[in-house]
Amino acid sequence: MTGSPAPTRRPRSSGRATLADVAQAAGVSPITVSRALRGERAVAPELVERVQQAVRLLGYVPDPAARALASSRSSHVAVLIPLLSNALFVDLLDAVQRSLLPAGYQTLIGVTHYDPAEEEALLRSYLLHRPAGLIVTGFDRTEAVKQLIAGSGVPCVHVMETVAAPGIYSVGFSQSDAGQAMTQHLLDSGRRRIAFAAAQLDPRTLQRLQGYRQAMQAAGLVDSKLEWLDPQRSSLALGGALFEQIRREAPDVDAIFFNNDDLAQGALLAALRLGVKVPDQLAVAGFNDLTGSDQMLPPLSTVRTPRSAIGAEAARMLMALMRGEAVERPQLDLGFEIVRRGSS
């Protein structure tokens, strides 16, 4: 019974309910619907109720693309991390997503492979999408890239480290304090020739090295020959290789502090293979308390880092910033914990 002439143009709409549909159903204007939905300003409570009913009735869901185009801001949060193969960052991400997803934000994950150039490229690409927010790892970037972030106007939270700087938001802990504390723990348990073995050599690893040096310095035991710094990627195999190398080149070393648990785990396995008794002949310590460290033989002493809490707090801080709220504590230090197990 449609007496009207067939339309000349095929409609381009997706068939989903639109803001206009909701407005019509609720008997208000589209702008009022828009405002009611975003909780902006005080729309009359009665209208809000009518709008919400219409939304339910029609199963209306806002179109993210239209929203992004009109407001110059998407519902995406870009998260830049160095690596996905380090459980540390997986835990961080998991916590971030768990907070952001229920709030309606989609997470874009960028892996930088510890390469500032790669990070810059990702950042430029993501910024084109006008993300609602940004989470980046650490502070190791060029002045140009910092300007790029600041100039974009996109709220940004830095994770893993903290820094006191105006307009900079960060959630993390002091990597150097953690390095110092573990070294001190080894000193306190009577070790003297404590080696520091590190891979990757990213900024946070080097901060831990500083902490190690401070503790050794204070004890009057500094010896640069005790530092093994390998730029290769961290792995169990590399940990084993470093262990053998240190045993060979410095037989008097009585403790090794590895900058990541995978290295330390590899070292413990190498010790088993070589028949080196840990901790009797040699203490071994790691960093991060990764999966499996408590299962090793002996269980690995390590530094437990609060990456899940960092992720959750960073998400919370970012959401406040995205809502335009003031953040009372722009710099959040979540600390760390020395976990003493059998290996030290």
Add this chain to the structure above:
Amino acid sequence: MTGSPAPTRRPRSSGRATLADVAQAAGVSPITVSRALRGERAVAPELVERVQQAVRLLGYVPDPAARALASSRSSHVAVLIPLLSNALFVDLLDAVQRSLLPAGYQTLIGVTHYDPAEEEALLRSYLLHRPAGLIVTGFDRTEAVKQLIAGSGVPCVHVMETVAAPGIYSVGFSQSDAGQAMTQHLLDSGRRRIAFAAAQLDPRTLQRLQGYRQAMQAAGLVDSKLEWLDPQRSSLALGGALFEQIRREAPDVDAIFFNNDDLAQGALLAALRLGVKVPDQLAVAGFNDLTGSDQMLPPLSTVRTPRSAIGAEAARMLMALMRGEAVERPQLDLGFEIVRRGSS
């Protein structure tokens, strides 16, 4: 020298160059620019050149939101995986991103925690964003969710398993064949009382179990008491616990096939702790060849699964689908490899 009156409205533009700017600079219409940029139809080569020059000159980059709104299709690819804490899926993701990013696609990562309901919620959420493509893990979803995917019209590639079904695209390998092959390897090396120990109990684990049963059946050695199926999440600690339990409850077991390497690694560590000699008293085998398996004592025999290749091929297949091209082989079996090391 602007004699014109001050504009009454503040401009809402972002300041970036737009399609219209490029069109004006190139002396063509906006549609021609749009077509030239997307490589659609044959635009006169000379015009394409002029457009490209204007693009370079102005530093033009298309606005993803506008594009998505006008075309009902974003530049996002949603990838749904069960877990981020299993290195298997991290490798898969890494490979997917490595292929998709240079092609201009952004990856949205959804973690389902092996929960179909959670997967459905994520899927509905992502589909609202009208992704350009979809990558999902396996085939374990309700008919309703399958309809949801099919009805969305979004190209979709399934990974980790393969299936022959019209309109279904998949890249993976036969989990049951892999389970069978490893069991056969243990049989071939003289083992008879071979236990199958599994956690998580996701669909692919159960397929491996089928393969195990087939091999045991063929050898006339089936015994349901040899199956230890634990719904808990896979971990080193659980592997150790399962190892102890199996030793206690079935002392005559002469080999244990764990459905994931982390379990097997935990078992090897437990064996060291308990003084059980592997492989003399007992063979141990794993699945996936994860990091560290080659470092264990003894090194772990396992099934190497081609997850990086799966990710790369799935991305390639998806890109073909997104371009509207025909895919000659909608079902790609990438196989697996038995890696024999010291533990068997």
Add this chain to the structure above:
DNA sequence: CTGAAAGCGCTTACAG
């Protein structure tokens, strides 16, 4: 507290 108009920056669907 509410709304009419304009606009965000693209692509679609027709037409020639």
Add this chain to the structure above:
DNA sequence: CTGAAAGCGCTTACAG
């Protein structure tokens, strides 16, 4: 092979 018009579904900026 090229283009003028319309439209995608929202929000912004004014105005009242």
